Amino acid sequence: MDVLQSFFGSLFWYIVAISVLITVHEFGHFWVARRAGVTVKRFSIGFGKPLWMRRGKDGTEYAISMIPFGGYVAMLDERYDDVPPEQQHGALNRKHPFARILISLAGPAFNLILAVGLFWIVFMLGKIDYQPLVGSPSGLMEAAGLTAGDRVLSVDNQPIQTWEELVESIYIGAAYSRDVNLMVASQNAAPRRVTLALSSLPASLTDKERVERIGLRPHAPATVAGLPDPTAPAAKAGIEIGDRFVSVADQPVASASEFIQAIQTHGAKGGPLKLGIVRAGQLLSLSVRPRADQEGGQTIYRIGVETVRPEIVTVQYGPIRSLGMAMSQTVTISARTVVFLKDMVVGDLSPKQISGPITIARVAAITAERGLVDFLGLLAAISVGLAILNLLPVPILDGGHIVMHSLEWLFGRALNERELWAGQAIGLAMVAGMIGLAFFNDFARLLDH
Template identity: 40%
Template sequence: MSEILGSIWWLIVALGVLVTFHEFGHYWVARRCGVKVLRFSVGFGKPLWMRRGKDGTEYVVAAIPLGGYVKMLDEREGDVPEHLAAQAFNRQSVWKRIAIVIAGPLANLFLCVALFWAMFVIGRPDFAPVVGHVQGVAAQAGLHPGDTLLSVGDRETPTWSEVQLALVPAALDHADTPLRVRTAAGDELTRRLPLSQLPEEFDERRAVEIIGLTPRHLLAPAQVGFVAPDSAAWGVLAEGDRITAIDGLPVTAWDDIPPLVQKLGERGGSGMVEVERKGDRLALEITPRQTKDTQTGGDYWALGVRPARAQAPAKDAVLRHGPIEAVPAAVRESVHQASELFAMIGRAFSGRVSVNNTVAGPITIARAANAYAQHGAAWFLQMLALLSLSLGILNLLPIPILDGGHLLYYLIELVKGSPVSERAMAAGQYVGLALIAALMGLAFYNDIMNNLVR
């Protein structure tokens, strides 16, 4: 399946699941409150499939899978027979109306917990949180290659994904953060990462890189893929050699090689390069040569080799809990992600984070859905959980036409003792439509800039 078709398919699946649960929340509570439901629709536009239930409700799957709705009997939207008036939404008490409206977002929050639970039980394959290379503030904190990051702040980090999720918000807040670390020797230590020293503004998508951390699984192996003719390595090293040491200093990844070669060249004379070749360990004498840097015009010491094409690294960690243990873990994760979402909204409003990277449109969501699905069921469940959480919380924002806007009207009604006037509600609808239109415009703009203009 091509990336485009796959993205479209997984977007439809994701929206179908989330919208169905959201609208089912409204539907289920409305029925329990005695309100007659006229239509339960997943999608908008022309019905592709429709069935009428014994209760008279039309169940519809429509052509445009970008939302859904529950249409309830309401005297404000048309004539209602007298014998059905008691089942009209507008005739219900304010508390029943609040319950019906809030049920949609709550359904998404419950779904979020359920999806996280399923993800934990299935087990999400990932990479171990092992440091491969350090520089910048990470080096200042005393981190070293081979260190395993056990926690960032108060968040446990059993995989590298948890490291990223914990480090990015801390970096955005420029908050010095404690790290619990297990060294390569097995000692457990606490380091303090001086994130307050980061630049005032930076690309939050590159936060971990800017901190100076490169995970072990992203390091290119120290395997020779090409030897340039007439270079220092010509006739000494061969394609397929894995370099293990240079001048007595160990090499674990290709990034270790340039600084060691530079030191060897500055020292002068030849040095020993240790390699593994077809199962044999060899120590080979080599003398680096000065080479012109075509970009800077300066000179540097080089062997004349390039790395072998790196294969996709194998995942070496799994985030998993048993069915019972997964219940509190899912609740904790949902609460944590909800707090991070509120914090991110606050950062966007305060200008500490760019709205270009916080508001995503359908293209970005579709590409993400396809990418997560390719990694396996647990990854896709995690993405669904985060989307469900976002949908639930954003729907509670006090913006007219969203569920939160209706809740605001009902809270005002509780305070003043009478419903908000239809004129005020109509004005609110226009304001809400303008805000949603602006948000959608920003989302589509971000989609174009981030996905199409590259």
């Protein structure tokens, strides 16, 4: 049942995201085409048989179609339509190449405008995230000398405000197998610089293995925030809300994750556990016997407490500052996407980093559960990616159309039918290859999880 709910939830939010992004993209083509004097036959959200359709006063058919994965704008074109002489002035192929270039550019441009608008809303509403505090480091984080509670101030001299920024910066470095320098501040100590040796990670690692090797997790003190079950071992042992665990079986614990791991390790040995706690400034010792629960074929040991969540920070600005931040974020993601694509072509970045519809659907569902702000932020980032991908000089994509229109303008003649079909065949093959690779990576990630 949970699997079905997860599947349909992911599918729903994927349809919502794609419908919004494609509608805005196609509206860009539609809006500029109309102003260039091109006759638009149909503006459809979705493909296939129309579920709803009406004809506007402008003669355009507006439709919502059966298959919700995309949309299209159908323009009058003598290369594909039988156009009567009195309508030829509205045919796309009759327009100057510069006008056709603008029409092709409009889709990606509207996606970038949408991204700025969405990021503007995100920064005004305020994005809630964890503080960039390190919790119980292991692997490379521990080897670099980080300790629980350390605050990361910057990564490669780029300031870090939130946990999301920290994770993104580190995993970009991991994708390139490139060491990164962290400026770290410990409590009551001067900031220090440490190097995270990401170049030591084998290229063959799966995403899950890479995360484990890096050993990055948020800091949350092992402080009791709730006792949801009064019959659980913790409540029976006299543990109270506000107690902070400092040891399990005489082994120090510095965070909630260390505490949970210690309960699993020592609980499997059987018998009562000695817990060291701090209550109102006093060190106390209590004994508790963990309860063994069966989940997914595994034995999970619990004592029945909820610990406090990591410290949070809200990134929020006024309307003017938010607009500047939104534009800056859009430019940053655009530039990063271009660099990623270039590095994949030259072999500096593994094509395993490409994600497809399945990954997008899963992430869309996760962000939607977190709240409106997170979902809008994801929608904005995908909108930027959609714009940049459509500008690639691949026939059938907007970038390919721009190249063909530019060549026509340069050489003073339109591509003949043979050249046009050859370009489309090449474009279809390239796009099919990219989609196939994206799906392959998506399925590999599903198996990894």
